[in-house]
Amino acid sequence: MRLAVITETFYPFEGGSSKRYLEVLKRLVKKGYEIDLYTVRLRSEWKIEEKINGINVLRTKQVMEDYITDEGFRTISKVLLFSIFSRIKAEGEKYDVIEVNHCPIFPVLSFWPRFGNKRPLSVTFHEVWHSQWYNYVPRRFYAPLGLCLEKLYVKVPDVAIAVSGTTANRLVSLLGMRKDMIKVIPNGVDHKIFEEVNVNKEESRIIYVGRLNPHKKVEWLIEAFAMLSKEFNSLHLDIVGDGPYRKLYEEYARKNGLTKNVTFHGKVNYNTLVKLLKRAYIYVLPSIREGQSITTLEAMAAGTPQIVVEYEGNGAVELLRESESGIIAKPSPKSIANSIRTLLEDRNLWLKFQLKGFQYIKQYDWDNIAEEYHKVYMSLLQ
Secondary structure, three states: OEEEEEOOOOOOOOOHHHHHHHHHHHHHHHOOOEEEEEEOOOOOOOOOEEEEOOEEEEEOOOOOOOOEOOOOOEOHHHHHHHHHHHHHHHHHOOOOEEEEEOOOOHHHHOOOOOOOOOOOEEEEEOOOOHHHHHHHOOOOOHHHHHHHHHHHHOOOOOEEEEOOHHHHHHHHHOOOOOHHHEEEOOOOEOHHHHHHOOOOOOOOEEEEEOOOOHHHOHHHHHHHHHHHHOOOOOOEEEEEEOOOOHHHHHHHHHHOOOOOOEEEEEOOOHHHHHHHHHHOOEEEEOOOOOOOOHHHHHHHHOOOOEEEEOOOOOHHHHHHHHHOOEEEEOOOHHHHHHHHHHHHHOHHHHHHHHHHHHHHHOOOEHHHHHHHHHHHHHHHHO
């Protein structure tokens, strides 16, 4: 099968959707797929064309270092350029199926209206913003436009792949997508790597893993940590990941005298990430917007109980409700601090959450996820 994949970010960029595509697509290559992936060239040192794990990666010739803004949003003009680039490339080749990442809307909309000898189109939806547009956009007048475009682009695909039940339900209830068009395919974990890495737990270690973007609310975690460090002298916070808010968070930690107790690791290789997760005693994801959360699944595989934040449309909450492997905190530093304190002081509860996480994570395997994608693509050809 010849498959075209359109996604704004891909390896070596670190992010949930880029990781998901890498894990799924490299497994489809082993099934005999020929895959061309069209993406944005965010750095001048990135090649225009290269093969990664058997995937033909084709980037824009133009380097778009400002494609992602300092606030974590997108430069509209660059998004439109990428949308035109990817549509022309995908339509110019004879692909059996075209797969598009839902973010940032315009690459999907570039295939609308659809007429003539159209190729089957699959779109993977990570999340639904809906009213949350008003909370995140840098200029308020973007919000109603974004909401209108969301309601329009759900009409484009032949099949919608949702990364969680939360995303699927929001596609139906908020955007009016037909339920029979949606297939839920969650994220996964590479269990073999977690089984191979042996690291002792350190009861003083708290960890965050993810992009340092505004909606991740890492400042809440740092505030919570500042409260707890007065009670627990040996506590240490590992912040793993990079993003536009890193300098802001580093400065906040410095001003609060936390420099010795907070480590900003930046981007790390996957083996190091697994070691850090397995060493940690508690994983905290203060984010208020997640389609599902790969790192929460990875924390379960690492035997590290989780704390996530209750917020409308946060798919990570769905994971913890189903797995019962951690605590769902209120969206505030105080509630996060109280949740961490509970796990630090109640060893039996911590052990219960660890066991629940181990049991739940068994069903989430990248091999199974890739097989589900394969079934969807084959169904589009029938």
